[in-house]
Amino acid sequence: MHTQQSAITATGLRKSFGDHVVLDGLDLNVPRGTVFSLLGANGAGKTTTVKILSTLISADGGSARVDGHDLATEPDAVRAAIGVTGQFSAVDNLLTGEENLLLMADLHHLGRHDGRRRAADLLDRFDLVEAGKKPASTYSGGMRRRLDLAMTLVGSPRVIFLDEPTTGLDPRSRRSMWQLVRDLVAGGVTIFLTTQYLEEADELADRIAVLDHGRLVAEGTADELKRRIPGGHVRLRFADPRGLEIAERVLGQASRETDALALRVPSDGSLRSLKTLIGRLDDQAIEVDELSVHTPDLDDVFLALTGNPKNEKVTTR
Structure with a gap:
């Protein structure tokens, strides 16, 4: 290290x-x-x-x-x-904002002048100048x-x-x-x-x-x-059932959404995988009405990785 x-x-x-x-x-x-x-x-x-x-x-x-x-x-x-x-x-609720900062300055053994200057700088930086004279309880x-x-x-x-x-x-x-x-x-x-x-x-x-x-x-x-988390996909919506059926045949691993002319195609959301997917649709002249990319968020990561005592450590480089 x-x-x-x-x-x-x-x-x-x-x-x-x-x-x-x-x-x-x-x-x-x-x-x-x-x-x-x-x-x-x-x-x-x-x-x-x-x-x-x-x-x-x-x-x-x-x-x-x-x-x-x-x-x-x-x-x-x-x-x-x-x-x-x-x-x-x-x-400390009983002290003003400024007094709280001056107390810390004393604890850090700053001289009186340096302590006041430091407190004033910090009140300004943290947008507390006006509040600095009021008790922290407010x-x-x-x-x-x-x-x-x-x-x-x-x-x-x-x-x-x-x-x-x-x-x-x-x-x-x-x-x-x-x-x-x-x-x-x-x-x-x-x-x-x-x-x-x-x-x-x-x-x-x-x-x-x-x-x-x-x-x-x-x-x-x-x-x-x-x-690292599965569940990323591209959602394709089609104007008519025929386009959907051809795309489903061509793309193989796609799953159909019920009640919508839409397919979900597993994808990591990277540019390369999107270009490949669009290329395959273009080759067959399949018209796509709408394309949206869905990638897992940190909530998905958190839920997938925590709560299981048998999890092995996996480091992503």
């Missing part, structure tokens, strides 16, 4: 609580300056992974490095390099999440763990969080994202790993993972 280019590496991480195995030999490699998303159902081990990598709890076995520092022997260096924002906010869910992330950034972390950062947010607040994440990554920060929102992983992640029963069952880009 190229630890120089890696923000996080983990080898054989194990964790049990009593008889319950939560992580069963987890291997990870997260390149610097990327978004890496860990997907899994409740109880799959996502939060435990974040807690181990952010030094909150120790693993029972295996090893890991974060920002080049060994978790076991250099925990202070790891803590200095990371920020963590979870589903449960660290915001904030909406989206504003609290933005303040929480701003507090995480006071210490200028190089690696940020976002544990289900948009749970419970409305679509607009979620999108504004996504933009903040993109801006951070553009600035060279590495984001380790755990989420149950598959759309979020699809939207943000450079690589996605699927965790099930404490083991990684798949890893790859969103597109690579989608291509």
Whole structure:
């Protein structure tokens, strides 16, 4: 593994609580300056992974490095390099937004002047200047999440763990969080994202790993993972029954849709397979009224890969 280019590496991480195995030999490699998303159902081990990598709890076995520092022997260096924002906010309701940020600046031993400047910069960057003078108890869910992330950034972390950062947010607040994440990554920060929102992983992640029963069952880009799942097809609709019948004969493995002049042809949705299909229809001069491509989404991937303890790990390169 190229630890120089890696923000996080983990080898054989194990964790049990009593008889319950939560992580069963987890291997990870997260390149610097990327978004890496860990997907899994409740109880799959996502939060435990974040807690181990952010030094909150120790693993029972295996090893890991974060920002080049060994978790076991250099925990202070790891803590200095990371920020963590979870589903449960660290915001103090009694303080204003600005006071929350100044408190974090004190904890990071920033001088008075530097602390004020940092707080002002972050309030501006997170669109909280107006709200900065108001108690955090008056904030909406989206504003609290933005303040929480701003507090995480006071210490200028190089690696940020976002544990289900948009749970419970409305679509607009979620999108504004996504933009903040993109801006951070553009600035060279590495984001380790755990989420149950598959759309979020699809939207943000450079690589996605699927965790099930404490083991990684798949890893790859969103597109690579989608291509591994059967169910992709091209739907062809015809103007008349004759076209449908000829196409069905020519294409062989197509299945007919009941009550519609339509065929479903299995396909991975790639340009090459589409060109081949259209070529075969053209050769027979078959008129197609409408063609649509249906590829599996991350929901399909998730359902196909999780919930089965016998799943073997499959990595897509």
